[in-house]
Amino acid sequence: MASRPVIKVVGYKWLSSRPHSACKKCAGLHNQEFYYHPKGGQNSVADMPDPPLHPNCRCHIQDITRTSVELSEQEEDQSYVEGGFEALGGRWTNNGRGLSDGPVYEKWCGQYWSGGRDTRDPDAIGPRDITPSDELDRACRKHDNCYDMFEEDYCDRRLVRDLESLSDNPNGWRHPPGEKNAEKAEEFRKWAIRWFKWQIHRTQNKRRAFQEELPISP
Amino acid sequence: MRRNLDIILGLIACAIGLFTFATLVYLDYPYRDEWMMWIAPSLWLVCVIAMYIFRKRNPWWLIWVWLSFPGAFVVWCMLAIFIMGQDS
Numbered sequence: 001m002a003s004r005p006v007i008k009v010v011g012y013k014w015l016s017s018r019p020h021s022a023c024k025k026c027a028g029l030h031n032q033e034f035y036y037h038p039k040g041g042q043n044s045v046a047d048m049p050d051p052p053l054h055p056n057c058r059c060h061i062q063d064i065t066r067t068s069v070e071l072s073e074q075e076e077d078q079s080y081v082e083g084g085f086e087a088l089g090g091r092w093t094n095n096g097r098g099l100s101d102g103p104v105y106e107k108w109c110g111q112y113w114s115g116g117r118d119t120r121d122p123d124a125i126g127p128r129d130i131t132p133s134d135e136l137d138r139a140c141r142k143h144d145n146c147y148d149m150f151e152e153d154y155c156d157r158r159l160v161r162d163l164e165s166l167s168d169n170p171n172g173w174r175h176p177p178g179e180k181n182a183e184k185a186e187e188f189r190k191w192a193i194r195w196f197k198w199q200i201h202r203t204q205n206k207r208r209a210f211q212e213e214l215p216i217s218p
Numbered sequence: 219m220r221r222n223l224d225i226i227l228g229l230i231a232c233a234i235g236l237f238t239f240a241t242l243v244y245l246d247y248p249y250r251d252e253w254m255m256w257i258a259p260s261l262w263l264v265c266v267i268a269m270y271i272f273r274k275r276n277p278w279w280l281i282w283v284w285l286s287f288p289g290a291f292v293v294w295c296m297l298a299i300f301i302m303g304q305d306s
Contacts, residue, residue, distance in 0.1 A: 085242050087254060087293050099296055100303025187251055 009131065009138075009175065011035035011045060012061040026059050033064060036131050045130065050145040063175075089187030096121060105188040106133040106181070108140035135173035136185050139163055140192075153203045156196045163193050227269035228283040234262045235286025242292050254293045262290035 016022045016030040034048035051059040084094035090103025090110065097104070097118055104110030107130070112119045115130045132138035139162040146155035170177050170185045177185040238258040241250060249257075266283060273280060288295050 087242060087296060088251060092296060098303075099299040102300045102303075 009036075009063045009065055011042075011064040012048060013064055014048065014051075015060055015062055017058040017060070022058070023054070025053055026057065029053075029059065035064070050142065050149070086184070088191045089184045089189070090191070103188070103191075105140070105184065106137040106177075108132055108137045108144055109188060109192065110140075114141075114144050132175070134170070134177040134181070134185060135166055135175045136163070136170070136177065136189050136192075138175065139166070153200060156200050156203075160193055160196050160200070163189050163196075221274055224269045224273040224275065224280060227265045227272065228280055231262050231265035231269065231283050231290070232286040234258050234265065235289025237289075239289040239292055251293075258290050259294065262286070 012034050014029040014032045014034070016026045019027055019030040022030065029049070032043060034043045034045045036045050048061075051057055051061060053059060084091050084097070086092070088103060090105045092103050093099060094104055095118055097112075101118075102111045104113040107116035108114060130141075132141050139159060142162065143155055143159040146158060166173055166189060168186065170182045170189075176182070238254055241254055269280060269283065270277065
């Protein structure tokens with residue numbers, strides 16, 4: 001397949017909206033750059049904390065982009081797609097996963113799926129590539145990182161908000177998916193919104209039921 | 219032809235189930251997801267309902283048509299397994 005130039009995210013810049021009045025942590029990170037492939041003296045994305053660092057944190061990250069030549073989509077897919085079949089925009093039973101693990105999309109979207117491999121299987125095939133493929137993949141990465149720090153319900157709400165803010169046409173996203181993936185990305189986005197809205201609803205119901213079970217104090 | 223209408227409808231339902239399963243594993247074409255999600259299950263249901271309406275024999279002789287159910291509803295079955303996997 002002929003390759004074509006695309007904008008690629010090579011790293012992120014940490015920005016605090018009020019660097020002078022920010023806390024020490026945020027002020028220290030302000031204007032720092034983190035790269036996927038750091039050269040001498042540069043910070044690695046692996047060391048970058050994800051905003052928000054604390055409640056009411058006003059920090060955010062900005063993409064550092066460069067124009068590059070995209071790898072052939074097929075080559076990229078083959079690196080972490082191993083078997084399975086596609087449905088609802090995602091790939092099912094990929095890389096030793098079962099049906100009950102659900103579908104995956106690119107490198108970050110899917111249950112137990114981070115960096116293009118199954119997090120439960122250290123021998124899973126895949127390059128452990130952490131560069132999100134597109135805007136949807138990036139939202140999923142943010143969601144995965146959020147789970148490490150915050151309550152699942154909060155992260156799910158944030159994901160739904162992020163996914164709903166993406167336009168219906170993937171080609172209009174800031175980091176659009178490849179031509180081959182556009183349809184899949186839109187399908188997966190719709191299903192992910194439905195799924196996580198249902199999860200949020202279930203969590204709400206569980207909470208309500210738990211509160212109703214609590215004994216009333218005299 | 220009219221005497222075997224139920225069998226023909228059953229065979230059509232089986233063909234839908236087989237084609238949908240093949241779609242999942244091997245085939246790619248426009249509106250593939252729409253076919254697997256809505257069109258195939260609806261057509262399969264219509265065929266099976268029509269088969270029972272126009273049946274000329276004991277329903278037990280038509281039980282084989284249900285073998286194609288997982289094929290026609292393959293995406294729904296996958297979703298069901300996924301959801302059950304979450305609860306367990």
